[in-house]
Amino acid sequence: MANKTIFKEYIPDMLDLNHCFTVETRKRAKVLFVGQDPDGESAIWMEVDREAKIIEKVFHVIGTSGSFPDDKRVRYVGTYIKASIVWHLYEEV
Numbered sequence: 371m372a373n374k375t376i377f378k379e380y381i382p383d384m385l386d387l388n389h390c391f392t393v394e395t396r397k398r399a400k401v402l403f404v405g406q407d408p409d410g411e412s413a414i415w416m417e418v419d420r421e422a423k424i425i426e427k428v429f430h431v432i433g434t435s436g437s438f439p440d441d442k443r444v445r446y447v448g449t450y451i452k453a454s455i456v457w458h459l460y461e462e463v
Contacts, residue, residue: 373421376402381412381429381459383452387436391429396422404448404459412452414459428462 379393381404396418403415414429430444434456438444444460451457 373419374417375420377416377418378407379414379416381414381431381450381457383412384431387433387455388439389431390439391431392426393429394424394426396420397425398422399427401447401461405450406452412450412457414447430460430462432458432460434458 377395377399379395382389382391393414395416399416399418399422401414401416405413407413429447430439430442432438438460443463445463447459447461449456449458
């Protein structure tokens with residue numbers, strides 16, 4: 371457990387109901403929470419093993435009534451509210 375820690379990655383704000391972004395993190399990083407930090411910024415908190423290989427994870431942000439990406443396999447991660455819109459976060463698998 372000594373090599374594990376929790377990292378915070380920001381979710382970029384976009385106006386589209388569908389957008390994606392990439393995060394450089396560690397293999398097997400586990401999303402613990404999706405929400406806003408004390409400054410009101412949208413973020414993902416992940417448990418990571420600092421010794422694991424560095425990889426890129428792709429996340430899709432879909433606003434309520436937005437469409438899913440047709441050509442991607444995704445897994446639900448969490449939901450958060452920002453700017454009076456409910457956003458749903460999915461990770462490519």
